[in-house]
Amino acid sequence: xxxxxxxxxxxxxxxxxxxxxxxxxxxxxxxxxxxxxxxxxxxxxxxxxxxxxxxxxxxxxxxxxxxxxxxxxxxxxxxxxxxxxxxxxxxxxxxxxxxxxxxxxxxxxxxxxxxxxxxxxxxxxxxxxxxxxxxxxxxxxxxxxxxxxxxxxxxxxxxxxxxxxxxxxxxxxxxxxxxxxxxxxxxxxxxxxxxxxxxxxxxxxxxxxxxxxxxxxxxxxxxxxxxxxxxxxxxxxxxxxxxxxxxxxxxxxxxxxxxxxxxxxxxxxxxxxxxxxxxxxxxxxxxxxxxxxxxxxxxxxxxxxxxxxxxxxx
Amino acid sequence: xxxxxxxxxxxxxxxxxxxxxxxxxxxxxxxxxxxxxxxxxxxxxxxxxxxxxxxxxxxxxxxxxxxxxxxxxxxxxxxxxxxxxxxxxxxxxxxxxxxxxxxxxxxxxxxxxxxxxxxxxxxxxxxxxxxxxxxxxxxxxxxxxxxxxxxxxxxxxxxxxxxxxxxxxxxxxxxxxxxxxxxxxxxxxxxxxxxxxxxxxxxxxxxxxxxxxxxxxxxxxxxxxxxxxxxxxxxxxxxxxxxxxxxxxxxxxxxxxxxxxxxxxxxxxxxxxxxxxxxxxxxxxxxxxxxxxxxxxxxxxxxxxxxxxxxxxxxxxxxxxxxxxxxxxxxxxxxxxxxxxxxxxxxxxxxxxxxxxxxxxxxxxxxxxxxxxxxxxxxxxxxxxxxxxxxxxxxxxxxxxxxxxxxxxxxxxxxxxxxxxxxxxxxxxxxxxxxxxxxxxxxxxxxxxxxxxxxxxxxxxxxxxxxxxxxxxxxxxxxxxxxxxxxxxxxxxxxxxx
Numbered sequence: 102x103x104x105x106x107x108x109x110x111x112x113x114x115x116x117x118x119x120x121x122x123x124x125x126x127x128x129x130x131x132x133x134x135x136x137x138x139x140x141x142x143x144x145x146x147x148x149x150x151x152x153x154x155x156x157x158x159x160x161x162x163x164x165x166x167x168x169x170x171x172x173x174x175x176x177x178x179x180x181x182x183x184x185x186x187x188x189x190x191x192x193x194x195x196x197x198x199x200x201x202x203x204x205x206x207x208x209x210x211x212x213x214x215x216x217x218x219x220x221x222x223x224x225x226x227x228x229x230x231x232x233x234x235x236x237x238x239x240x241x242x243x244x245x246x247x248x249x250x251x252x253x254x255x256x257x258x259x260x261x262x263x264x265x266x267x268x269x270x271x272x273x274x275x276x277x278x279x280x281x282x283x284x285x286x287x288x289x290x291x292x293x294x295x296x297x298x299x300x301x302x303x304x305x306x307x308x309x310x311x312x313x314x315x316x317x318x319x320x321x322x323x324x325x326x327x328x329x330x331x332x333x334x335x336x337x338x339x340x341x342x343x344x345x346x347x348x349x350x351x352x353x354x355x356x357x358x359x360x361x362x363x364x365x366x367x368x369x370x371x372x373x374x375x376x377x378x379x380x381x382x383x384x385x386x387x388x389x390x391x392x393x394x395x396x397x398x399x400x401x402x403x404x405x406x407x408x409x410x411x412x413x414x415x
Numbered sequence: 416x417x418x419x420x421x422x423x424x425x426x427x428x429x430x431x432x433x434x435x436x437x438x439x440x441x442x443x444x445x446x447x448x449x450x451x452x453x454x455x456x457x458x459x460x461x462x463x464x465x466x467x468x469x470x471x472x473x474x475x476x477x478x479x480x481x482x483x484x485x486x487x488x489x490x491x492x493x494x495x496x497x498x499x500x501x502x503x504x505x506x507x508x509x510x511x512x513x514x515x516x517x518x519x520x521x522x523x524x525x526x527x528x529x530x531x532x533x534x535x536x537x538x539x540x541x542x543x544x545x546x547x548x549x550x551x552x553x554x555x556x557x558x559x560x561x562x563x564x565x566x567x568x569x570x571x572x573x574x575x576x577x578x579x580x581x582x583x584x585x586x587x588x589x590x591x592x593x594x595x596x597x598x599x600x601x602x603x604x605x606x607x608x609x610x611x612x613x614x615x616x617x618x619x620x621x622x623x624x625x626x627x628x629x630x631x632x633x634x635x636x637x638x639x640x641x642x643x644x645x646x647x648x649x650x651x652x653x654x655x656x657x658x659x660x661x662x663x664x665x666x667x668x669x670x671x672x673x674x675x676x677x678x679x680x681x682x683x684x685x686x687x688x689x690x691x692x693x694x695x696x697x698x699x700x701x702x703x704x705x706x707x708x709x710x711x712x713x714x715x716x717x718x719x720x721x722x723x724x725x726x727x728x729x730x731x732x733x734x735x736x737x738x739x740x741x742x743x744x745x746x747x748x749x750x751x752x753x754x755x756x757x758x759x760x761x762x763x764x765x766x767x768x769x770x771x772x773x774x775x776x777x778x779x780x781x782x783x784x785x786x787x788x789x790x791x792x793x794x795x796x797x798x799x800x801x802x803x804x805x806x807x808x809x810x811x812x813x814x815x816x817x818x819x820x821x822x823x824x825x826x827x828x829x830x831x832x833x834x835x836x837x838x839x840x841x842x843x844x845x846x847x848x849x850x851x852x853x854x855x856x857x858x859x860x861x862x863x864x865x866x867x868x869x870x871x872x873x874x875x876x877x878x879x880x881x882x883x884x885x886x887x888x889x890x891x892x893x894x895x896x897x898x899x900x901x902x903x904x905x906x907x908x909x910x911x912x913x
Contacts, residue, residue: 286780287772294769297758305719305769305824306741319624364760 105376106284114310115373118406122377126384133387140266146379148327150372152346153353154279155205155323157371158316160354161283163363166320168208169350171230173328173343176201178234180254180329181243181338184337190254197325204230205224205321209314223317231344238340268330269396275323279368292316296363352399353378356406377402418608419478420445421466426475427823428461435461438475439635441628443578448600448610450620450641452653453630453843462630467492467499469712480577480816498576500567501545502583502841503753506570508556513538514554516570541569544602546595559703560587569594572603578679579603580611583841585619589702597623615843617646629653629799650844662851669879671696673863674745674832676714676830679723681708685888687723691832691863696854699867700879702901707867708750708888711834713739715747724853727831739882746825748868750836752814764791766820770828793825810891816848822853832859839873851877872901883910 127133154168159166180197184190206225211222262268283289291312292300303309324343332338345386354375359366381402385395419445436458443449450518453459456739464470464475468486477484479495479541486492489499506515509705513535514521524530524535540550547565553906557565564587571579585593595682600623612624616813620627621641629636629652670693679687683706685789691697711717725732729745734740737747745831749756757766768787775787791805800819809820818838825833835854854877858864868874876882881893883906891906 216912244769285782285784287782288780290765290769290772290782294758294761294765297760300747301756302759302769304715304737304747304749306737306828308736308738314855328476364758 113368114409115358115377115406118409119373119380121375122380122402123206126380128389130384130387132367133384134156138383138387142287142376142379142383143186143210143272145268145383146375147272147409148330149267149288149346149349149353149378150272150375151323151327151330152320152373153367153371154275155320155367156315156347156350156354157158157279157357157359157366158283158292159320159359160359161292161315161363161366163299163361164212164313165223165315165351165361166172166205166208166317167220167246167347168204168227168230169260169320169324169327170343170346171234171323171345172201172204172324173226173331174234174340175230175237175328176325177206177328177332177338177342178238178243181245182237184245184251184254185243187248187250191249192415193254194257194329197329198322201328202318202322205324206314206318208321212317213313215312227347235340240340242340243338245338250338255336258330259334260338266278271326271330274320275326276368276372288315290314293364296365298364315347347355349378352367352403356403360380377406384412418445419443420480421476422476423466424476424478425466425812426462426477426491427473428458429473433881434633436472436633439630439633440638441635441664442638443609444610444625446604446607447611447626448604448612448624450612450614450624450627451630452613452620452627452649453571453636453869454641456873457630457843458583458633459630459651461583461633463499463611463613467497467580493574493576496575497576498571498574498578498586499580499582500564500571500582502586504560504563504567504718506555506563509554511552512528512542512549512558512566513551515552515566516541516573518570520573521758536593537573538569541572542566543825544572545569545599549722550611556884561592561703562590564588565592565596568599571722575606578611580613581617582613583676585614585616586840587703593619604873608644615847617649617840617844620649621646641654653844657666662842662873667694667859669693670721673728675729677724679710679713679720680722681713681719682711683887684713684720685886687887687889689892691865695879696864696866696877698874698881699865700869700871700874700881701884701890702906702907703869704886705884705907707884708836708885709887710751711747711836711865711867714834715745717747741828741830741855744829744831745834746770746828746830746832747834748818748822748825748836748838750840752821753818756822757809757817760808762806762808763795763800763820764788764805767791767794767823774828790827791823794826798823815842815850818842818846818850819853820834822850823848826857830862832863832865834867836867837869838866839868839870871903874898874903875900883907 132138132360156169158167176197179200180193183193183281210217210227211217220351245254257267283292291307295309295312299309328343331342353374354371355361355368356377357370359370385398423441426436426439436508439458439462451459461470463470468488468491493860516538517534522533523528542549542551544882545565547562549562555566558566564584582777583595586606588596605612614620620683625642626638626640626817627644629648631653659689672690673693674692679689686896687710699707706890709718713720716736716739725734734743753759763785768791775783778781788805795802798819802816809817812820837851838854842850854866855866866877873900879895881898881903882889883891883903884905893902
């Protein structure tokens with residue numbers, strides 16, 4: 102079977118998983134299928150989905166980024182304090198994205214120039230940035246305030262356009278762009294080539310270090326976008342925001358059929374993967390399952406999905 | 416009535432859309448060496464994969480030691496006494512020679528502790544039987560490719576196999592190692608073991624094989640004793656047409672000096688200087704480890720240089736990475752197409768355009784996919800690459816076609832200097848000739864070509880001038896007319912020429 106067929110099978114398999122879950126939850130609790138709940142799921146999923154979109158780039162190159170949650174937190178904290186300080190909300194958003202991208206590029210720099218394993222490098226920055234956030238916030242929430250600019254900023258998390266929450270639009274735009282970049286651009290091709298065979302890609306005259314650094318830059322940028330959404334939604338930044346999010350993002354990518362060794366997979370799978378996790382969280386809440394059992398169920402689902410994936414590839 | 420240890424009858428194998436094998440017969444005598452010959456894509460590997468249980472056959476019968484068998488996986492065939500030594504080495508570089516040989520079958524002592532003493536003793540015995548003077552405690556990663564090949568053979572011997580399949584075993588061996596291998600094959604024969612010998616080197620087949628089976632396009636073409644065959648008749652059977660001349664030597668004058676290398680020195684190279692003209696094929700000969708590949712990689716900036724300079728058209732070049740080299744028009748076709756020449760998981764088209772995507776992208780780095788497909792199609796046609804289509808994953812092509820894709824990738828970047836490292840390694844006779852003709856066509860177009868090769872006949876047959884390397888230095892330079900096999904060898908082993 103060729104690669105395309107396997108990809109297609111994986112895509113279908115995760116879609117089937119998605120439908121089965123939705124069906125079960127809908128039967129148990131019909132409230133699941135109401136418009137407001139579905140929009141709610143999409144909005145809740147948007148943060149993880151956006152981070153997972155960046156993670157898809159990283160994992161396609163065969164890397165991993167553990168620092169996404171911490172980037173989200175530090176960017177959120179700085180954004181909140183800037184908004185509270187009266188800076189123009191659009192400028193804050195631009196600065197936040199820029200900051201996220203820079204931190205991500207820094208990750209890439211440590212990995213490529215410092216020749217540190219991605220796992221270790223981002224584990225270090227994850228810890229470091231979490232510490233920085235705690236120092237910056239002194240462990241307390243930072244409110245964005247209540248002036249006109251702050252309300253505009255909050256709109257990014259709480260607002261609606263034509264009845265649909267703003268974060269959903271942001272997610273759609275992000276996924277559209279990522280799909281386009283991966284499928285249609287040179288950079289996207291290089292990401293797949295690099296993940297498939299780094300040495301061959303380098304010998305083909307491609308600056309693999311630059312591509313790698315960019316990939317972490319994108320991951321950082323999208324983590325910042327997620328940080329803006331969370332901060333806007335809560336109208337404040339929490340020092341512990343985003344902790345553990347790296348695992349949900351990795352799970353979404355892997356559930357979507359992207360190989361952790363790089364080179365195969367794509368963003369469409371990640372959409373499904375993120376939705377599976379989102380629906381699981383929502384459904385378990387609707388069924389009043391305690392949060393302890395929720396983690397248990399999530400872990401099991403990931404395990405089963407990945408095992409099925411292995412079977413299909415053999 | 417000869418005693419056959421293995422009889423494969425009417426073997427067919429169908430993949431979706433392709434009939435890889437069509438009613439193939441294959442027999443091996445007990446204590447015999449059977450050569451399996453055929454061009455790339457002829458079905459040799461598929462047949463061997465069916466025998467060793469990697470693939471399931473669509474139809475046909477296999478009789479092994481007198482009874483019908485059906486191996487469901489490689490382990491079953493291994494236990495039954497069929498060992499295969501792959502062309503691509505499968506050793507774990509971090510483990511020692513002994514650990515590799517007995518991987519998964521370590522001799523155990525009390526409390527399942529590995530009996531290291533016995534393991535290394537046994538490994539040492541196997542190595543000395545192969546004439547390898549290496550400490551079995553040495554990690555395999557430190558060995559030369561030739562020595563690693565010997566370790567693979569030692570591993571097969573340790574399995575006490577009844578049939579040993581050797582896929583291009585001498586490809587990476589020096590002449591001395593090859594002779595040692597042939598001695599071992601003779602001994603194995605004397606012990607009553609059978610060998611299936613896959614090689615593109617016809618001379619070897621006449622030297623050590625008893626009989627030959629030829630496949631072409633998945634079909635059985637013929638089987639005969641070697642005494643009744645000649646090199647020419649074998650080639651004819653393989654390609655279905657007569658190859659009048661193996662090396663289509665191109666006459667014509669070389670151009671003016673183009674690429675010049677002066678005093679290149681680093682860990683692997685000692686003060687290497689030479690030049691290549693336009694419209695010239697410069698052959699680079701030398702034994703394994705003489706620094707040929709390292710020379711190529713230093714020129715293209717993949718390996719750093721301590722000193723020395725490179726000029727193109729009398730302009731000094733600053734090459735710090737393969738990226739710079741390709742921009743300047745120097746392309747490198749790797750000797751190891753699977754390891755670092757191709758991205759096996761990408762398609763034919765995507766591999767071909769990898770080095771030249773910049774020229775195929777417009778605004779915001781968007782790939783012009785129409786043009787990309789057009790160019791890839793052009794090379795598939797011009798180089799007669801056998802592939803079901805542009806989007807076929809390269810992993811699924813035969814070795815010769817993979818090699819062509821690898822060359823096409825370099826050509827697409829429109830190089831002025833093309834460095835070919837072992838351009839025909841693991842490629843069958845028919846495809847070899849096609850590749851030679853391509854190289855000649857590049858020369859005609861004015862390209863400067865550096866061709867690194869271990870096969871001296873290839874170097875002699877193709878080059879306008881020959882550079883011989885020894886231990887990282889240029890030991891001698893020969894013009895086409897004065898070069899002989901003997902002179903090249905004398906330089907290659909570090910001796911002078913009288």
